[in-house]
Amino acid sequence: MKKVLKPYVLNKKFGEYYLPVRFQNKLMKLYCEEKSLTYSLPTGEIVFGNNYIQLKTLIKNLKKGASILEGTHDFNAYRSSKCSSKSSIKKIDYVRVSKTKNIITIKFKSQSYLMQQVRCMVGCLKYLGEKKWNLSKFEKVLISKKRSLCAPPAPPHGLFLEKVIY
DSSP: OOOOOOSSOSEEEETTEEEEHHHHHHHHHHHOOEEEEEEEEESSEEEETTEEEEOGGGHHHHHHHHHHHOEEEEOGGGOOTTOOOSOOEEEEEEEEEEEETTEEEEEEEESOOOTTHHHHHHHHHHHHHTTSSOHHHHHHHHHHOOGGGSOOOOOGGGEEEEEEEO
């Protein structure tokens, strides 16, 4: 006699216990020690919204802005209006900007992120790189905690979850 599988999963094994999936998702968030996210951009002229920009000459500004984002800050300016996180204070362990052949990679490492936080940070770094903003304006947006001052978020197709450590 064949076993009939249900079209939905109520319980999954989590360690030694069988828990409902909704509890596992909460446990995974609680016990996550580190998440690494990567945002990749081509170095030539790329379409970023309606603007064409050349990132090849802008690596230096991107690195300066990335160093400002490191540490513990109130990232409310980079938060989506749909974000349900109780606190907007997060610690970013590091932000690294590197260039390999024709791709600029921005790596973020933190325990947790706000909804759209990384995309908004990349959008602000793009404004800094394009010289639409200077470093003082970039810092002012971070300190202001106002989403209305933030640059538009970067498109989602460049963002990848690289690693999760529990």
